Amino acid sequence: MKLWAGRFEGETDKAADSFNSSLSFDKRLYACDIEGSKAHCTMLGNCAIIPNDEAKLIVKTLDQIRADIDDGKLVIENAEDIHSFVENELVSRIGSVGKKLHTGRSRNDQVALDTRLYLRDATKEVISLLKALISRLADISANNLETVMPAFTHLQKAQPTTLAHHFMAYAEMFARDCKRYAEAHERINVMPLGSGACTSTAYSIDRKAVADYLGFPAITANSMDAVSDRDFVIDFLSASAITMMHLSRFSEEIIIWSSDEYKYVELSDKYSTGSSIMPQKKNPDMNELLRGKTGRVYGDLMNMLTVMKGIPLAYDKDMQEDKECVFDAYDTVKACLEIFTALLGDMKINKDTLRKSTDGGFTSATECADYLAKRGVPFRDAHSIIGQLVIYCIKNGKTLQTLTLDEYNKFGDFDEEIYDAIKAENAIALRKAPGGPSPSAMKEEISAMRAYLSELN
Ligand code: ARG
Numbered sequence: 001m002k003l004w005a006g007r008f009e010g011e012t013d014k015a016a017d018s019f020n021s022s023l024s025f026d027k028r029l030y031a032c033d034i035e036g037s038k039a040h041c042t043m044l045g046n047c048a049i050i051p052n053d054e055a056k057l058i059v060k061t062l063d064q065i066r067a068d069i070d071d072g073k074l075v076i077e078n079a080e081d082i083h084s085f086v087e088n089e090l091v092s093r094i095g096s097v098g099k100k101l102h103t104g105r106s107r108n109d110q111v112a113l114d115t116r117l118y119l120r121d122a123t124k125e126v127i128s129l130l131k132a133l134i135s136r137l138a139d140i141s142a143n144n145l146e147t148v149m150p151a152f153t154h155l156q157k158a159q160p161t162t163l164a165h166h167f168m169a170y171a172e173m174f175a176r177d178c179k180r181y182a183e184a185h186e187r188i189n190v191m192p193l194g195s196g197a198c199t200s201t202a203y204s205i206d207r208k209a210v211a212d213y214l215g216f217p218a219i220t221a222n223s224m225d226a227v228s229d230r231d232f233v234i235d236f237l238s239a240s241a242i243t244m245m246h247l248s249r250f251s252e253e254i255i256i257w258s259s260d261e262y263k264y265v266e267l268s269d270k271y272s273t274g275s276s277i278m279p280q281k282k283n284p285d286m287n288e289l290l291r292g293k294t295g296r297v298y299g300d301l302m303n304m305l306t307v308m309k310g311i312p313l314a315y316d317k318d319m320q321e322d323k324e325c326v327f328d329a330y331d332t333v334k335a336c337l338e339i340f341t342a343l344l345g346d347m348k349i350n351k352d353t354l355r356k357s358t359d360g361g362f363t364s365a366t367e368c369a370d371y372l373a374k375r376g377v378p379f380r381d382a383h384s385i386i387g388q389l390v391i392y393c394i395k396n397g398k399t400l401q402t403l404t405l406d407e408y409n410k411f412g413d414f415d416e417e418i419y420d421a422i423k424a425e426n427a428i429a430l431r432k433a434p435g436g437p438s439p440s441a442m443k444e445e446i447s448a449m450r451a452y453l454s455e456l457n
Contacts, residue, residue, distance in 0.1 A: 001084075001088050001091075002080060002084070003080070003083075003084050003087065003102075003107070017080075020080060020317075021079075021080050021081065022080070022081045022082075022320050022323065023076065023077070023079050023080065023081055023082060023084075023085060025323050025324050025327060026081050026082045026111075026114075026320075026323050027076040027082050027085070028118075028323075028327060029082050029114045029115070029118055029323075030066070030069055030076060030082055030085075030086065031066060031069075031070075032113075032114040032115075032117035032118045033082050033083060033086050033110070033114050034062050034063075034065060034066045034086060035117065035214065036110060036113045036114055036117060036193065036214065037058075037062055037086065037101060037110075038059050038062050038063070038213075039193070039210045039213040039214045040101070040104075040105055040193055040210060041055050041058045041059050041062070041101055042055060042059060042209075042213060043205060043206050043209045043210045043213070044100070044101075044103055044104065044205075046206070046209065047203075047204060047205060047206050047209075049103055049104060049203050049204070049205070050100045050103055054097045054100060057094055057097055058090065058094070058097060058098060058100070058101050061090055061093050061094050061098070062086070062090065064093070065086060065089050065090065065093070074089070081107070081111075081320075082114070083107050083110055083111065083114075087101060087102065103203065104194075104196070104201040104203035104205050105193065105196065105201070106195075106196045106197035106198075106227070108195070108196070108197050108198065108227040108314070108315040109192050109193050109194065109195040109196055109197075109223075109226060109227055110193070111319075111320075112192040112193075112195070112226055112227055112229070113191065113192050113193045113214075115232075115233065115322065115323070115326070116188050116189070116190070116191070116192065116232065117214070118326070119184075119185075119188045119232065119233070119236050119326065120185065120188050120189055122236065122326070122330045123181045123182070123184055123185040123188060123236060123239075124185065125334065126181050126239075126240070126243070126330070126333055126334065126337070127178050127181050127182060127185075127456065129333075129334060129337040129338060129341070130174050130175075130177055130178045130181070130243070130337060131178065131453055131456055132337075132341050133174055133337055133340065133341045133344075134171045134174045134175055134178070134449065134453060135450070135453055136341050136344055136345055137167045137168065137170060137171040137174070137344070138168070138171060138446050138449050138450055138453075140163075140164075140167055140344065140349075141163070141164035141165075141167045141168050141171070141442065141446055142164070142443075142446055144162060144163040144164045144167070144349065144351075145162060145164045145439040145442050145443065146162060146425070146439055147162055147163040147164065147349065147351050147354060147355075148160055148161075148162055148354065148355050148358050148424045148425060148428065149161060149162065149163050149166065149264070149354035149355075149357065149358055150354075150357055150358045150360075150361060150363050151165070151166070151363075151437075156361065157357075157358075157360065157361030157362070157363050158363065159363050159366055159427070160358050160363050160364065160424035160425075160427050160428055160437075161428065161437040162428060162437045162439070162442065163349060163354065164437070164439075164442045164446070165436075165437035165442060168442065168445050168446065168449070170246065170250050171449055172449075173246045174243070174246060175449065175452060177239060177242060177243040177246060178456060180238075180239035180242060180243075181236075181239045181243075182456075183235070183239075184232065184235035184236050184238075184239050187231070187232050187235055188232045188235070188236070189216055189217060189218070190216060190217075190218045190219065190220050190232075191207065191210060191211035191214060191216035191218065191219045191220065192219075192220045192226035192227065193207065193210050194207040194210065194219070194223070195220060195223035195224075195226035195227050196223060196227075197227070197314075197315065198223060198224055198227055198228075198313075198314035198315060199223055199224070200223040207219045223314075224313050224314045227314045227315045228311075228313050228314040228315055228316070228319070230304065230307075230308055230319055230322050231308075233304055233322045233325070233326055234301070234304050234305060234308070236326065236329070236330075237297070237300050237301040237304055237325060237326070237329050238301055240297050240300070240301070240329040240330070240332075240333045241294075241297050241298050241300075241301045241329075243333055243337075244290075244293065244294040244297040244298070244332070244333060244336065245294060247290050247294070247336050247337070247340055248290060248291045248294040250340070251284075251286075251287035251288070251290040251291045251340070252287075252291055254267070254284060254287050254347070255284045255287050255288065255291075258284050262353075262357075263350055263353050264349070264350055264353055264354055264357070265347050265348060265349055265350060266347070266348040266350065267282070267284055267286075267287075267343065267346075267347055267348075268343075268346035268347065268348070269282075270342075270346055271286050271339070271342065271343040271346060271347075272284060272285065272286070273285040286339055286340075286343055287343075290336050290339070290340060293332050293335075293336060296328060296329075296332055297328075297329045297332050297333065300325040300326075300328050300329040301325075301329070303321070303325050304321075304322055304325045307319065307321050307322065355424075358424045359399060359401055359424065360399070362390050362393070362399070362400060363424065364400050364401075364421075364422035364423075364424065364427065365386050365389075365390055365400065366427075367421050367422050367426075367427045368382075368386045368389065368400060368418070368421070368422055369382040369383050369385075369386045370382070370421075371414070371417075371418055371421045371422075372385060372386070372412055372413075372414075375413060377412065377413075382412075385411050385412050386411075388411060389403070389408070389411050392407070392410075392411070400422050401419075401422065405418070
């Protein structure tokens with residue numbers, strides 16, 4: 001039964017019906033829809049807009065409908081959308097009393113409420129998955145405060161750092177993602193019901209009571225805005241797109257690091273796959289999929305930005321397109337965070353390879369230049385001298401570590417202390433200002449991060 005059949009004399013074309021229907025995807029909102037209806041109905045009863053005993057019967061029946069759907073006894077089918085399905089089912093169970101549920105309400109404010117209820121939980125779930133990932137990164141970092149490795153710029157070896165420093169850089173990104181979701185949650189967590197189709201309702205409703213019932217701290221301020229706003233959806237998608245960008249970037253590094261050229265890490269058998277033809281292969285498919293799936297979530301964001309960019313106030317059916325973006329982004333981010341956190345926990349870190357790799361590529365050249373600068377050579381001159389020293393090393397198959405003092409002294413005024421100065425561990429230990437890689441600075445960063453995590457609810 002269509003909720004709007006009264007005004008129509010003819011039947012809707014079958015293709016139009018199926019084109020119009022959102023049930024195949026918005027059925028995921030059934031629990032939100034039912035909880036929202038219970039709140040609305042309880043308020044209608046308490047405000048004497050409908051008789052209280054009828055309101056109670058409706059709420060009780062809605063609970064039964066929810067339980068039957070939860071248990072798989074009631075299959076969601078044969079309706080235009082989830083709102084029509086629930087109402088039809090209600091009417092089929094309790095007859096005309098059920099027809100009073102929609103008093104003072106429109107599907108426009110109803111769907112806004114359902115989506116907000118859904119996203120309220122979704123943001124919390126993503127935040128808890130991010131929290132698990134960050135705490136795994138903090139644990140791995142705490143165990144690798146002295147795992148020396150090269151820092152890269154332009155994917156060229158730059159300066160010595162530690163694995164803890166590198167991993168905590170990602171922890172910081174994921175912590176900002178948490179904040180973005182928390183901010184999105186704040187804007188999502190506003191109650192739109194009572195906005196009606198667009199200009200609210202003439203019934204003496206109690207919007208605050210509905211908000212309290214559903215645990216919303218605030219109600220929307222303008223009914224036109226409330227039924228036509230989807231920026232809260234875009235907030236969620238945008239936080240999701242940025243989170244995926246971070247996951248993708250990290251995945252890219254793991255793909256590079258697990259290659260035979262690098263061998264910095266080894267993925268466990270649990271999270272790698274093989275080749276059907278090349279027996280030797282162990283491929284980082286999980287990370288590649290993570291990188292690939294980032295495109296979907298960017299697509300979800302672009303989709304919704306584009307849907308919203310030209311539609312006049314207030315509600316337009318275009319907005320029905322928001323749901324698949326939300327579900328797709330949510331499912332993708334969730335699955336990606338879960339697999340990535342698991343994969344990191346089982347990844348072997350090849351400390352020796354990382355250490356050896358640090359001495360290649362002249363990562364101590366900055367230390368050499370600083371060594372001269374500290375002895376009074378203007379830094380720009382020191383930079384140029386060490387540049388020539390590097391050319392000498394390349395031509396003679398040497399490293400800064402294997403040069404003799406005589407060779408050093410052909411270029412400037414060096415003594416034995418140069419060998420200590422260019423030791424990666426020493427260079428790292430000196431970088432103890434906040435934000436740097438020294439084990440003491442990293443301990444501070446990790447404990448600040450853990451404090452942040454423990455405050456997150
Ligand atoms: N399925 C619709 C949506 O997702 C529900 C709202 C329908 N409102 C309407 N006036 N046709 O947006």
